[in-house]
Amino acid sequence: IHETEIELNIPALFPDDFIPDVFLRLTFYKRLSQCENKDDVTELRVEVIDRFGKLPDQAANLFEIKLLQLQSKQFDIHSIRLDQYGGTVKFDTKKEELLRKLIQLVQTKYQDYKPAPDNSIRMIGEFPQAEQRFEAVEKLFNNLQN
Helix, strand or coil: CCCCEEECCCCCCCCCCCCCCHHHHHHHHHHHHCCCCHHHHHHHHHHHHHHHCCCCHHHHHHHHHHHHHHHHHHHCEEEEEEECCEEEEEECCCCHHHHHHHHHHHHHCCCCEEEECCCEEEECCCCCCHHHHHHHHHHHHHHHHC
16 A cells, blocks of 8 residues: 655654754654554654744644544545646545445535546646645545535
């Protein structure tokens, strides 16, 4: 199973001035990539805050993106690409139930989602801030769950 590619066109990293030691920074990237669930991510986040202080926005974004990657597994999502003008979500699924939900989603929430080629849907809207992009993806996940 591959990890979902998530590109929200926002800075998502541990800045040099937050974790100055290169080796340590790489170690935390590796540990974050190995997190398998929300608890793992939360535990690592707490450790980083304990050691280095309040997370800068770029680092907080990194943790949020990892949580979205973990959540996206249940929906067989291949990739999520989103910027201030909308985006595309591509699915790997052949599961009938999920495909039915996607069809229902583009029919009932047509102002937010449009069908796109290659098992994809387009997310419609303007998302100028990082927070709005995270909320848009969460909203999609909630719609797919119901």
